Amino acid sequence: MPKLFDIKFPGGCKTLPDGFWSAIDVWIKKAHVVNKRLCGVKESDSKDVDPEDLRLLLDDPELFPDVLLFLSSRASSAHGHRPDKPWSYSVRTFIPKVNCYGQNLHKEVILKDFGRQRVTFIPFEEDTEGKVSLKKCNIYQIALCNQDCEEWALELHVLSVDSWFSDGIAYPKLPWLSSDLLPKLVRWATECKSSEFKSTLSLLPVEKYSLMYQKLKEKYKAMVKVWPEVTDPEKFVYEDVAIATYLLVLWAEERAEKSLTARQSFVDLGCGNGLLVHILTNEGHPGRGIDVRRRKIWDMYGPQTLLEEKAITPSESFLFPGTDWLIGNHSDELTPWIPVIAARSSYSCCYFVLPCCFFDFYGKYQRRQCKKSQYKEYIDFIAEVSQVCGFSTEEDCLRIPSTKRVCLVGKSRNYQLSDELNLEQQRAHYIHSRRAAPGVIVQRSDISNDEDCCNGNGSCNSTPGSSWGAGFLPRDRVETVRNCAALPRDFVDGVVLQVANVLLGMTAADGEGSRRGWNQGGSLSVSEVAGLLGQETLQLLKKECGGLQTLLRNNHQVFRVEGGRVYIRDWRERKPLRADAKRKPVTPGALKTRLCWFHAHHPQGCPLQPENCAFAHGSDDLRPSTRPLKKIKNDAF
Numbered sequence: 001m002p003k004l005f006d007i008k009f010p011g012g013c014k015t016l017p018d019g020f021w022s023a024i025d026v027w028i029k030k031a032h033v034v035n036k037r038l039c040g041v042k043e044s045d046s047k048d049v050d051p052e053d054l055r056l057l058l059d060d061p062e063l064f065p066d067v068l069l070f071l072s073s074r075a076s077s078a079h080g081h082r083p084d085k086p087w088s089y090s091v092r093t094f095i096p097k098v099n100c101y102g103q104n105l106h107k108e109v110i111l112k113d114f115g116r117q118r119v120t121f122i123p124f125e126e127d128t129e130g131k132v133s134l135k136k137c138n139i140y141q142i143a144l145c146n147q148d149c150e151e152w153a154l155e156l157h158v159l160s161v162d163s164w165f166s167d168g169i170a171y172p173k174l175p176w177l178s179s180d181l182l183p184k185l186v187r188w189a190t191e192c193k194s195s196e197f198k199s200t201l202s203l204l205p206v207e208k209y210s211l212m213y214q215k216l217k218e219k220y221k222a223m224v225k226v227w228p229e230v231t232d233p234e235k236f237v238y239e240d241v242a243i244a245t246y247l248l249v250l251w252a253e254e255r256a257e258k259s260l261t262a263r264q265s266f267v268d269l270g271c272g273n274g275l276l277v278h279i280l281t282n283e284g285h286p287g288r289g290i291d292v293r294r295r296k297i298w299d300m301y302g303p304q305t306l307l308e309e310k311a312i313t314p315s316e317s318f319l320f321p322g323t324d325w326l327i328g329n330h331s332d333e334l335t336p337w338i339p340v341i342a343a344r345s346s347y348s349c350c351y352f353v354l355p356c357c358f359f360d361f362y363g364k365y366q367r368r369q370c371k372k373s374q375y376k377e378y379i380d381f382i383a384e385v386s387q388v389c390g391f392s393t394e395e396d397c398l399r400i401p402s403t404k405r406v407c408l409v410g411k412s413r414n415y416q417l418s419d420e421l422n423l424e425q426q427r428a429h430y431i432h433s434r435r436a437a438p439g440v441i442v443q444r445s446d447i448s449n450d451e452d453c454c455n456g457n458g459s460c461n462s463t464p465g466s467s468w469g470a471g472f473l474p475r476d477r478v479e480t481v482r483n484c485a486a487l488p489r490d491f492v493d494g495v496v497l498q499v500a501n502v503l504l505g506m507t508a509a510d511g512e513g514s515r516r517g518w519n520q521g522g523s524l525s526v527s528e529v530a531g532l533l534g535q536e537t538l539q540l541l542k543k544e545c546g547g548l549q550t551l552l553r554n555n556h557q558v559f560r561v562e563g564g565r566v567y568i569r570d571w572r573e574r575k576p577l578r579a580d581a582k583r584k585p586v587t588p589g590a591l592k593t594r595l596c597w598f599h600a601h602h603p604q605g606c607p608l609q610p611e612n613c614a615f616a617h618g619s620d621d622l623r624p625s626t627r628p629l630k631k632i633k634n635d636a637f
Contacts, residue, residue, distance in 0.1 A: 004161065005178035006145075007186055009152040016152050017117050019189035020144040024119050026188055027181065028092060028110055030199060034184055037169050039095045039210035040201065046090040046112075067139065070159050071111065071120055088112045094170040095207045098214060103128045106170035118143035123170065137163035138171050142185070154182055154189075196376040197406050200397045204249050213245040220279060228296045229273060236273065239400045243329060244279040246398055246407075247352060251285070251325075254411060264324040269312055269338060270331035273297050278305045287323075314341060314469025321346045328353035330404070336361050336385050337469065339410055340427060343389035347420065350411040351391075355382055356404045361434050362472060379406050388430045390415050390423045428468070484544045484551045495537065496555050497601060499529055503568050504603065518607045521568035526552070529566055557615065558597050571598075571614075572607050591623040592616040 009016065032038040094106045109122040119142055123135040139159040146152050156177055158164065166173040172181070201209055220241055227233030251264045263285045268277050271289025278301045280287055288306035298307050312318055314337045320326060326349065328338040335355050342351035358365035358378045369377050379395070386393040391410030398405045415423055484492070506522030526549050530538060533548070541547045552559045552566055560567040596615035598606040606613055616622040 004140075004156045004158050004174060005182060006153050006155040007182050009154070009186055010190060011151070013152060013190055015190060015192040016146075017144055019192040020117060020154075020185075021112075021114075022192050022194075023185045023188035024112075024142065027185065028090075028119075031092075031094070034181055035169070035172065037097055039097045039213075040206040041092045041094055042206060043092040044090050046088045048086040048088050066136070066159065067122065070139065070141070070157075071113070087114070093207075095210050096169045097210060099211070100167075100169070108170075116143070117145075135165070135171070136160065137165055140177065142182070154186055156182055196373060197379075197397050198395055200399050200405075201246075203394055203396045203409065204246065204253065208249050208252070209245060212249055213242060216241045216245055216248075216279065216283075223275070226300070228300070231273075235401050237275065239402060240273075240275040240279065240329075242398060242400045243354065244276055244283070247280065247325075247327070248283055248285075250352075250409070250411075265322070266325040266327055267320050267323050268327040268329065269341070270328060270334050271307060272330070274301060274305065274307045276327070276329055277307060281305050314472055316468070319345045320349065323349060325349070326351045328355075330354060330356040332357045333359040333472070335359055336382060337472070339382070339386040339389045339391060339408075340431065342410065343391065343427065344424070347413065347417050350409075351386075352407060352409050353382065354398070354404070354407045355379060361431055361469075375404065375406075379408070382408055385430075386410050387414075389427055431468070484541070484554055487540070487544070487551070491537075491540070492551065492555070495533065495551060496558055496597075498532065499524075499552070499566065500558055500568065500597075500601065502532055503566070518570075518572075518604050519602070520570050523565045523567045525565050526561070557594075570607065592621055593623065595619075595622065 013019075015022075026033060029041065029043060032040045089112070090110050092108050092110060094108075105126045107124055107126060109124065111120040111122065113119070121140055121142075123138045125133050125135070137160050141157040143155045143157065144152065145155055158174070161174070164174055165171055168176070217238065220237065223237050224233045227237065229236070247266075254260070254264070266280060266285055266287035268274075268280075268287065268289040271277050271291045273295050274289050274291070274297065277287060277289035281304060288308060290308045290310050290312055292309070292311045294307075294309040298305075301307070312334060319341065323345065326338055326342045326345070328335055328351070331338060331353065335353055335357075336359060338351050338353050342349045355378060358374065360366070360381075365378055365381065367374055367377060372380070383393050383395065386408060389410075390413050392412045392414045394409045394411070396407050396409065398407055500521070503521035503524065504519055506524075507519055524532075529552070530548055533541075538548070541551060544550060549561065552561050556569065558569060560569045592613075592615055594615050596606050596613055596617050599613075599615070599617045606615075606617060610617040610621060
């Protein structure tokens with residue numbers, strides 16, 4: 001029963017022993033956070049148990065003496081040691097991302113010894129007939145020890161090292177437990193942070209989500225190869241697959257709960273690339289997507305995927321009484337309106353919203369609290385809108401490759417249908433109060449609504465043009481490029497030359513540049529660079545996202561922007577343009593499609609030889625690209 005590994009806590013750690021149990025709970029309840037081969041675990045309720053009662057839990061006469069000795073030996077000297085304090089046990093079932101266990105379930109008995117500050121994991125398998133087989137060789141224990149009153153350590157003990165079995169899923173490898181899990185437990189116990197949000201997939205059965213996600217991921221993975229948009233296909237395809245998985249499982253649970261036979265209908269407001277609509281439609285749910293701007297990928301889905309190019313304005317013309325669910329997936333300025341539209345569409349209409357950018361009803365959302373993060377405050381605002389609209393609001397966290405992962409779900413009402421008139425007055429008063437709230441910028445005082453009726457069953461329930469969203473500004477149909485790329489070329493070149501000359505002059509004036517060989521110039525903060533430019537130039541840059549700093553970063557051939565300071569880039573230094581990228585050497589014979597700025601403008605020319613420079617040294621070295629345009633297969637789906 002050897003001690004396999006130990007790791008010491010930083011000196012002066014004030015979060016122990018409570019931080020230890022907080023960290024252990026992360027490993028018990030959220031094993032997928034550490035072990036990426038797991039989708040999650042399903043845990044039973046924790047119960048108090050006396051050590052002598054373990055015989056009933058283990059149900060193995062030959063194994064029991066060894067396990068009992070393993071559990072009761074090495075009494076810890078940790079503060080708060082109370083041998084009389086009851087133990088607790090729970091059982092967790094592992095849910096792997098890829099099911100390699102067939103019908104058998106892989107589980108663990110988890111025994112918490114609060115008196116000795118340690119937790120023991122006893123794995124077992126259960127077949128379809130309920131027969132249990134314990135895995136003696138894989139029993140391990142994590143213990144908190146306090147050796148010298150001030151020095152804390154975390155120890156890993158195993159019942160048997162020689163017969164240890166590992167598959168990296170339900171049975172972790174010993175080196176992984178030592179080098180990966182324990183250091184993370186120490187960090188979590190030291191930080192002892194609690195999340196502002198719920199754990200992921202708290203509203204769904206994780207095992208059903210895992211099976212559905214693997215099925216959809218395999219079914220739609222080909223879309224990554226033919227993605228025609230400029231956005232990252234890996235992120236957007238698998239993110240929408242995960243959101244579709246969540247909705248499909250959520251709706252399946254709703255059908256089972258309400259004994260429904262027909263699949264739920266939906267409308268995706270602000271559907272963007274339309275992939276979520278395409279997946280949900282393919283999986284049997286009737287629905288459509290609406291967005292103010294058509295995307296190139298829409299033509300690839302086929303006629304069964306219904307997508308409409310239309311600006312949505314909150315009004316009687318945009319209600320959906322025949323629709324079961326409204327979806328807002330990163331719906332931006334429509335986000336706070338979606339619970340309102342769902343509530344006013346019908347008493348049975350539900351909604352799912354995944355907030356991203358922070359919008360109020362009539363403009364940008366203005367912060368009012370400093371004790372919460374901006375994201376948490378905005379989520380609470382949308383939850384407040386939902387409550388005012390009469391929904392019993394639920395919050396969950398998705399498993400998607402995004403920092404904005406918290407969704408809100410309204411699938412039932414907290415009032416009776418007979419109270420609809422009172423609730424409608426409450427909604428109207430709340431929306432009006434938000435418009436008059438301090439700091440809310442009303443972007444337009446009047447919006448005409450002459451769109452055709454957009455009800456879910458195709459018929460109007462009010463006079464077209466009647467609006468309760470006057471003042472709402474929908475997104476422009478044509479997306480404005482505001483990353484400095486559309487600025488006049490001579491304007492950009494003038495700013496680049498002006499800033500570069502000042503940087504080069506900072507070292508040339510004191511002779512520093514000549515002493516170093518090639519003049520690398522000095523450095524200025526971004527605010528100091530702004531001071532070099534005229535007011536007319538700055539006003540033009542303010543209209544662009546990121547302004548001056550974006551212009552400087554776009555011209556990365558000339559400048560390096562780090563820590564808020566601007567430098568002349570030295571291409572002799574093998575530094576990547578981004579922190580997460582590795583700079584590749586110039587391929588021999590590569591086409592040079594842009595002129596070298598240093599060759600043309602630096603007093604000493606380019607520091608690299610022409611064959612080593614990625615840019616053309618003169619017009620004779622310039623070659624246009626001959627790469628053929630990528631063909632898109634329309635039959636990929």
